[in-house]
Amino acid sequence: MTPTPKTPSPAGGRSADERRRALLRTARDVADDLGADAIVRDQAGKPPTDETARLREAGLPAALTPPGPGRGADWRTGCAVIREIASADSSVGDVLARHYVHAWSGRFYAGHHHATALEEESVREQWLWTGAVHAPAPNDYADGPDLTLRPRTTGYVLNGRRSVDTAVAAADQIVVDAVCTATGDVLVVRIPPSARGVTVEPALDRLGQRVAGAGEVVLDRVAVTPGQVLGRRPHDEESTPPFTALAEPALRLALCHVGLGIAEGALTEARDLSRGGRAHRLPGEDPDLLLTYGELASAAQTATAVVDRATEVMAQALATGAQLDAEEPAGVAALVATAETVTSKATLHISARVLELADAPGLDRFWRNARVLTAHRPVAHRLRSIGEHYLNGSDRAVAASFR
Known part of the structure; x- marks a missing residue:
């Protein structure tokens, strides 16, 4: 049975421990629901459209965001939820794990006010996050960057393609890094998959994690506003x-x-x-x-x-x-x-x-x-x-x- 729809609840007098226990109970309910048909869905190997709908109905994308006043989940609780879901369906656990960490992108790369506004909007809209950000490496982009940002008057134009391990067709925000053609800086940006110029190519017939929704995102002259730029990703450690x-x-x-x-x-x-x-x-x-x-x-x-x-x-x-x-x-x-x-x-x-x-x-x-x-x-x-x-x-x- 699909879990009863939930919405993120404000503090409302509830203690942090009470909110944590409620979130873990929700995770167990969702895990039971996913476990009931996990084999059938694995065999079908379809994109996680139904699975992400179940997560949203339970309020998990909104709940698994960085902690703030009356919202989000601390790191220990977030990981406990991820493990609970993964024990029933690791593909969905993978989706939720990457969502949770990429939802921290504002804190990792943006300023405090930008990050706070982004997290509040993510909770309000129940955004599901995914992405692929490269870590700094000595020979970063030795063969040329796979994603480039070309400056224009109102922001940037993003081009290239990038492999994404989860929810490439089901997420609301995809976080990637790209090289600015004018300055050489590596910028971290968020892209809605519904934006003009964004297409996705699902990875079919995977050996495992078949319901995670892996694939490749193709970006053809995608407009990026200044508000979608989270910050600069350093070139080296x-x-x-x-x-x-x-x-x-x-x-x-x-x-x-x-x-x-x-x-x-x-x-x-x-x-x-x-x-x-x-x-x-x-x-x-x-x-x-x-x-x-x-x-x-x-x-x-x-x-x-x-x-x-x-x-x-x-x-x-x-x-x-x-x-x-x-x-x-x-x-x-x-x-x-x-x-x-x-x-x-x-x-x-x-x-x-x-x-x-x-x-x-x-x-x-x-x-x-x-x-x-x-x-x-x-x-x-x-x-x-x-x-x-x-x-x-x-x-x-x-x-x-x-x-």
Whole structure:
């Protein structure tokens, strides 16, 4: 049953804890709703039009915005909601994770007043966010930028194409970075997909995360007003403000919660099959099955502990805001890289092993989803970054794309 439509509620005397509990209850209701037909929707592999409608009906896009007076969700709560949804349908969890982090774009790149107005409008209009912002790298745009901004009297004209991992045809705002042809500055802008000159090309027949709505956005002479420009994205890590440096690890950490949701969903579904007598082996007949479940549950709990620690440190850094110490983002990024490494291994391992425990339609989706979610983030790269930070105390963050 589709959740009862909700609208973002003002503070209205409710404490932050009461609003948090209400939001988590809503997330559980939405997760139950999504779980009921997750296999059918995965097999269909259609753009997430229905799924995003369910999110909007439950008020989740408005609720998962940066915290403000009587609105938004703090980092811990936002991640808890993402994990809950991902355990039922990781494609939708992916959509929500990227929405939540891209909704922080105003704080990462814009001034305080611009960010506040943007967040209030996002809550009011129930905007769903997505995007793909590159992180600063030494050889950034070595072969020429894929997106360019040409100045004109009333703003800019945006051209190019960019791959987007979620909701490319269903979002209300797409956040991208582009090079200004006049100054060489890299500017972060938001584009409504309905704007003239914007077309989307959905990615079809994906191995996993098939309902996430990935694709490519094509921008042909799209008008960008000054109000759509969030700010400047620095060319390198050394010139990146500490708070802005949190943008990329924040997304990676949110996706760790999607990975944990996959692991938890796979284990729960396999356990229910075993209890219902639909597994290859029954617990009472094969004590080794208990050993296997113990191993897998321990792997999930270990990953959860590491991710929760990184989540706590990230929450503290985000709450510090503009007063964040210049060295702190590197430590946060190292913790996120550790969480990402542990979660990737655990999720792939768990989602593959459950296929040995039970044979049921749709159980393979967990491994397929985990494979796609982790494919573009090599573990070896993360381990080297962790090692560099541990051995040399490097202040450099882990270079990757904010996508």
